Amino acid sequence: MxxxxxxxxxxxxxxxxxxxxxxxxxxxxxxxxxxxxxxxxxxxxxxxxxxxxxxxxxPSKDHLVQQFYATVQEDAAAAVAEALAEPGPFDERLRVALTGMLETMTPYHAFAGKFIKTAVEPGSPLSPFSAESEPARERSIAVLRQVVEGATTKIDAELKPDLPELLWLGQMGITLYWVHDTSPDQAKTRLLIERAVPLIDRLVTLARMPGLKSVTREALKMYRLLK
Amino acid sequence: MxxxxxxxxxxxxxxxxxxxxxxxxxxxxxxxxxxxxxxxxxxxxxxxxxxxxxxxxxPSKDHLVQQFYATVQEDAAAAVAEALAEPGPFDERLRVALTGMLETMTPYHAFAGKFIKTAVEPGSPLSPFSAESEPARERSIAVLRQVVEGATTKIDAELKPDLPELLWLGQMGITLYWVHDTSPDQAKTRLLIERAVPLIDRLVTLARMPGLKSVTREALKMYRLLK
DNA sequence: GTCTATAACACGATAGAC
DNA sequence: GTCTATCGTGTTATAGAC
CATH class of the missing domain: 1.10.10.60 (Homeodomain-like)
Incomplete structure (x- = not known):
């Protein structure tokens, strides 16, 4: 000091x-x-x-790419932070977060294919699950936590604490789809978000219902066990 | 000729x-x-x-790896074909197919980490979605089709035709988890299968119920639109 | 501790001769 | 179809300068 x-x-x-x-x-x-x-x-x-x-x-070229990744993640988080300041319906907020991420990443679509190649390698510092990626990962999850906590929609109390991480996993899945999306301007990924958001919203709502409560509990137990 | x-x-x-x-x-x-x-x-x-x-x-080292991949896929399919000859409950059949795949792949866990690296690259011939991988992919889906068609469990008529492909996507997800699984002998992946199979079974059953029928239909519509 | 300059290594891939 | 020689790359090593 x-x-x-x-x-x-x-x-x-x-x-x-x-x-x-x-x-x-x-x-x-x-x-x-x-x-x-x-x-x-x-x-x-x-x-x-x-x-x-x-x-x-x-130590390697990959480590330089990681800095690049962190930059993009930071930009994406900053881009949506303002739009999520005021509370609102869950589905709307989720759409804002996901499209915000997509917009930020769009210029790097061509690059992302090469990036992901090293990102999925187990033990790679570029892996979204690696220790080195923790700051960027936490930053992303924080945005989704903001989505959940500022939602006016009723969310099952048992699901709520894990929901941000689950949404982040979903976001990883969308990213994986996006990287492979060859449609012009990645139109299919946009369509995916447009369709998936209402579905997720309905599933989150349904998770509280008597008939599904036990399935939800089982799924959450499995998730906690395996993460 | x-x-x-x-x-x-x-x-x-x-x-x-x-x-x-x-x-x-x-x-x-x-x-x-x-x-x-x-x-x-x-x-x-x-x-x-x-x-x-x-x-x-x-044309490249990767193309040689693909041959290796195809061999393993073929072995996995052959290993479970016999066990699926006679009809039985859906969950049991699914477990057989997934554990069979896992057992066949186990000797190559260390190798798989390197393999996946090129497999996820868009446009790679090793991608499970590539044209070059179609034979291996079809072979895998055929096994899961056998799982579905020999199931004594009631399966929603609308879901049934797409279920094999959806299960295959799930299998890809399990494989992705497996590759990153550092627990001894990949115990966590085994646990994942053990837990996920009953869950999937319940979801397949629930998909027919009145409250969920519309969600199922929406999800299927989305899947067909985006695949 | 920070940095330069240059050579060398092993690899995937290619060129061009036979 | 098959070969040898060579290229360009990530990465490492050496040997030092400020």
Whole structure:
């Protein structure tokens, strides 16, 4: 805590600046040229540093991609935070969150195919379930928690605490669909959200009903056991 | 059709023999050493051909992996076919199919992590949704169709035609979970199947009930629209 | 601790000769 | 159809400079 006062800017140390420079350059190149055409040599050159220096800060190319991922996640969360400030019906809020995410990710659809490739590899730092991804994951779940907690809809008390995480899993599924969606402008994914939101809304409502209460309880028990 | 009679053995042409030799060698090495440690140079050398020759028959290393995948799928299908010959309760049959698949895949759990990496890449020939994977995919769905059609349980008429494909999607989800399952001997995945099967069974039964009939219909409409 | 410069390695993939 | 030689890549190693 000897460091002088730099309250807002995250880090201003000598090394931190270089690190930032490398990340920013990498993100820009990924965006402009895609994953494959962006080489470590290219990143280093464009950033004006040596290849060795890039590896001094990032153990692999994948770790650079992760920064890119975190950036997008942060943008998505920020984009919808305002729209979710006031309470409202559950389905409306869920639609806002999901479409907000989709809009933020849209420019990177082509890139996402390469990204997901390393993201699904078990043990990869890019995995949405990895320890390294925890900040980004928590950020996303926080948005969905906001969706649930600001909902005027009645939600089953047993389901409620787990619902944000379950919605996040659903969001991962939608993302998986989106990555593979070859329809123009990813129209099918938009349709998926449009259709899935009312369905989820109905299922959440139905979960409280006598005939389904036991199924809900069983499913939740299974989820908690296996997560 | 000038070729002489070779009814049983698929192909006996000069090139076909080389192709088979390369595939068999590759599959063996994948099984023994895993994905990363099996190099194209290693495959070529072990098969007694040149690297260029291997690439003459297979456009990429991934295409060789696909052959490996197809082999495993075929084994899994064969393993459960007998057990599903006689009709029985839906849940029992589903459990047989899912555990059969799991047992067949178990020796390749370590390998699967690398496999999935390329399998999820959009446009990859290894994708379970790709045209190249159609034979293996159809083979898997056929097993689940057998599960449904030999079931003594009452199944909603509207749901029934789509159920095999839906179960296959669920199976893909279980596989995804399995790949990331680090519990000893993948115990959690076994638990998942044990718990999920009765749940699915109950949901299939409930789908016919008056209160849920409309939700079922909506969900099916969405599925058909988006597949 | 931060950084450069350059070479070297092993790999997947390709080119072009025979 | 089959080969050898070579390319471009991620990554590592070396040897040092500020």
């Amino acid at each position: 000897v460091k002088p006062a730099t309250p807002d800017t995250p880090e201003t140390g000598r090394g931190e600046q270089t690190k930032r420079l490398i990340v920013d350059t990498a993100v820009r190149l990924f965006r402009d040229q895609g994953y494959d055409k962006t080489t470590m040599r290219g990143i280093a050159q464009a950033a004006g540093v040596s290849v060795g220096n890039a590896y001094y800060y990032f | 000038v070729k002489p009679a070779t009814p049983d053995t698929p192909e006996t042409g000069r090139g076909e023999q080389t192709k088979r030799l390369i595939v068999d060698t590759a599959v063996r090495l994948f099984r023994d050493q895993g994905y990363d440690k099996t190099t194209m140079r290693g495959i070529a050398q072990a098969a007694g051909v040149s690297v260029g020759n291997a690439y003459y028959y297979f």
